[in-house]
Amino acid sequence: MASGDLQIGQASDADLDGILELQAANQADRGGSLSGSLPRARIAELMRQMPLIVARRGGRIAGFLMTGTKAVAADVPVVGAMLAAYPGGPDAYVYGPICVAAEERGQGLAPAMFAELRRRVPEREGILFIRRDNTASLRAHEKMGMHEVTHFHFDGSEFAVLAYIG
Numbered sequence: 601m602a603s604g605d606l607q608i609g610q611a612s613d614a615d616l617d618g619i620l621e622l623q624a625a626n627q628a629d630r631g632g633s634l635s636g637s638l639p640r641a642r643i644a645e646l647m648r649q650m651p652l653i654v655a656r657r658g659g660r661i662a663g664f665l666m667t668g669t670k671a672v673a674a675d676v677p678v679v680g681a682m683l684a685a686y687p688g689g690p691d692a693y694v695y696g697p698i699c700v701a702a703e704e705r706g707q708g709l710a711p712a713m714f715a716e717l718r719r720r721v722p723e724r725e726g727i728l729f730i731r732r733d734n735t736a737s738l739r740a741h742e743k744m745g746m747h748e749v750t751h752f753h754f755d756g757s758e759f760a761v762l763a764y765i766g
């Protein structure tokens with residue numbers, strides 16, 4: 601476990617470097633399981649529209665949870681494929697990606713960031729996809745009370761679509 605106090609809250613521009621570092625460390629080419637990488641300008645745009653939740657420990661980003669409106673998120677091809685499979689209600693938003701630093705996993709950081717998101721965005725439907733072979737993520741999100749609504753195929757992989765009401 602990393603040392604230092606854990607703080608969970610909404611990201612600001614000062615967190616962008618740490619978010620990008622954690623995102624880069626979790627790409628497939630470094631053995632990670634994130635399904636792609638968003639450029640800085642795109643993350644900054646998402647942050648202006650919907651809350652981006654971060655977990656900070658000792659001045660570092662220990663985790664992030666991004667969200668986006670359907671209109672903005674849909675131009676990422678895999679998100680477009682998810683929304684074609686399950687569009688959700690008119691007010692629904694897209695949850696993810698979520699990422700917790702490897703040394704911080706299994707301690708409830710993901711559910712803690714989700715609780716903070718729900719506090720800030722109550723009673724709205726959230727939609728997300730998880731690659732079928734990402735069992736840690738499926739397990740984490742089922743434990744958070746999300747349920748599978750359908751699935752889709754993209755780029756040779758199967759993805760589960762999960763939804764919840766915040």
Ligand SMILES: CC(C)(COP(=O)(O)OP(=O)(O)OC[C@H]1O[C@@H](n2cnc3c(N)ncnc32)[C@H](O)[C@@H]1OP(=O)(O)O)[C@@H](O)C(=O)NCCC(=O)NCCS
Pocket residue numbers: 626633634696697698699700701702704705706707708709710711729730731734735736737739740743
């Ligand atoms: C999925 C993820 C966000 C979960 O975050 P978390 O804070 O570890 O979540 P939790 O503490 O609730 O643990 C969830 C499950 O992860 C697994 N887990 C536990 N310790 C772990 C560790 N050290 N490393 C990996 N997975 C671990 C367990 O199955 C655990 O469930 P359990 O407590 O019932 O055994 C995190 O594993 C992660 O960032 N993974 C890499 C990026 C990713 O896959 N993002 C999701 C894309 S859809």
